[in-house]
Amino acid sequence: METVANQQPREFKLVPWTKEDALAYRREPLLAKHRLHELELFSDDALLDLLEHYPRERLQAFTMGTDPLDRSDWQPVDTTGASGKDLMAAVTSGRLWFNVLQVHLVDRRYRDLVDRVYGELSEQCPDFRPHPMSCTLIISSPRALVYYHADAQPNLLWQLRGTKRVWVYPAGDRSLIDQSLMEDIFASFADEEVPYRTEFDDKAKSFEMHPGEVLSWPQNAPHRVTNVEGVNISLSIVHETEETDRRKLVYCANRLFGRNYHLPMRSTKETGVVSYLKRLAYRVWRRAGLVYTPPRRVYLSKFRIDPQSPGGFRPIPDGPVLTEFSKKDFKLRKDSSGKISVENISAA
Numbered sequence: 001m002e003t004v005a006n007q008q009p010r011e012f013k014l015v016p017w018t019k020e021d022a023l024a025y026r027r028e029p030l031l032a033k034h035r036l037h038e039l040e041l042f043s044d045d046a047l048l049d050l051l052e053h054y055p056r057e058r059l060q061a062f063t064m065g066t067d068p069l070d071r072s073d074w075q076p077v078d079t080t081g082a083s084g085k086d087l088m089a090a091v092t093s094g095r096l097w098f099n100v101l102q103v104h105l106v107d108r109r110y111r112d113l114v115d116r117v118y119g120e121l122s123e124q125c126p127d128f129r130p131h132p133m134s135c136t137l138i139i140s141s142p143r144a145l146v147y148y149h150a151d152a153q154p155n156l157l158w159q160l161r162g163t164k165r166v167w168v169y170p171a172g173d174r175s176l177i178d179q180s181l182m183e184d185i186f187a188s189f190a191d192e193e194v195p196y197r198t199e200f201d202d203k204a205k206s207f208e209m210h211p212g213e214v215l216s217w218p219q220n221a222p223h224r225v226t227n228v229e230g231v232n233i234s235l236s237i238v239h240e241t242e243e244t245d246r247r248k249l250v251y252c253a254n255r256l257f258g259r260n261y262h263l264p265m266r267s268t269k270e271t272g273v274v275s276y277l278k279r280l281a282y283r284v285w286r287r288a289g290l291v292y293t294p295p296r297r298v299y300l301s302k303f304r305i306d307p308q309s310p311g312g313f314r315p316i317p318d319g320p321v322l323t324e325f326s327k328k329d330f331k332l333r334k335d336s337s338g339k340i341s342v343e344n345i346s347a348a
């Protein structure tokens with residue numbers, strides 16, 4: 001199979017950043033240039049082919065409302081029976097958001113792309129030693145939105161098609177996101193949802209992103225997205241570094257020892273003896289099996305993809321059903337009275 005790495009001559013840079021870009025990266029929100037959208041990998045045919053054959057247990061589909069304050073409208077949608085063409089037609093005319101998860105594990109060309117992109121970034125950015133973790137291809141409707149949230153790990157958002165507006169809020173501002181909630185996000189007890197108020201926008205920087213632009217922000221900076229025009233195709237690539245891993249350990253240690261053992265641990269210092277001992281203790285606890293890991297979230301859906309329906313989905317008459325991307329971890333049971341229960345089979 002032809003790979004991205006050998007599609008282009010060596011001098012073709014996918015990430016032609018300026019010196020200023022490289023210096024600003026990780027310190028402040030940064031909108032910079034890239035050339036990933038020029039690759040054949042993201043042509044109509046290539047994307048349709050990817051969707052047609054993509055394992056459905058790694059494809060998340062959601063619908064959402066129009067109000068950034070009402071996240072209850074964010075609902076999973078089942079993809080059973082939907083072809084690649086159906087998915088593309090539904091996202092084009094409807095109000096949907098597809099996360100094509102771990103695409104670097106499924107398709108070798110994406111793995112090569114991630115390696116090459118991070119290779120170029122490491123060459124340009126001083127002291128940047130990333131371990132790429134996960135690559136998600138995002139395909140979203142022309143008016144789709146993502147609610148205000150913060151992520152544990154840093155990522156880079158690469159715009160390939162369409163236009164979107166992204167609001168980025170300062171990292172580490174406790175009035176924007178509570179420290180305990182950030183601990184929950186690091187320890188996987190919260191799914192990145194963070195309470196949002198419109199006045200937060202006074203502190204935000206907003207960016208309109210076009211194909212050929214990549215946006216990054218300091219680790220944990222809250223953000224939200226509204227698509228502006230056209231079907232949006234983006235890549236979100238998550239990575240870790242020694243520094244980001246250290247921060248994760250600090251927050252997880254604070255959560256564990258503060259809540260389970262009532263030790264007064266609030267400092268988020270990532271250097272010094274106390275921080276070191278705290279991180280060490282957390283690792284020891286984890287190795288000893290004393291750190292509880294929450295189970296995965298189950299996604300039940302009352303909707304199924306339907307390109308003929310206005311939102312790109314229709315109600316399931318005898319729903320809810322377990323979505324395709326929850327089937328490997330859960331089983332749904334209905335008793336004779338119609339009562340539904342969910343069994344976690346990944347924990348068995």
Ligand SMILES: [Fe+2]
Nearest residue numbers: 149150151223
């Ligand atoms: Fe995010």
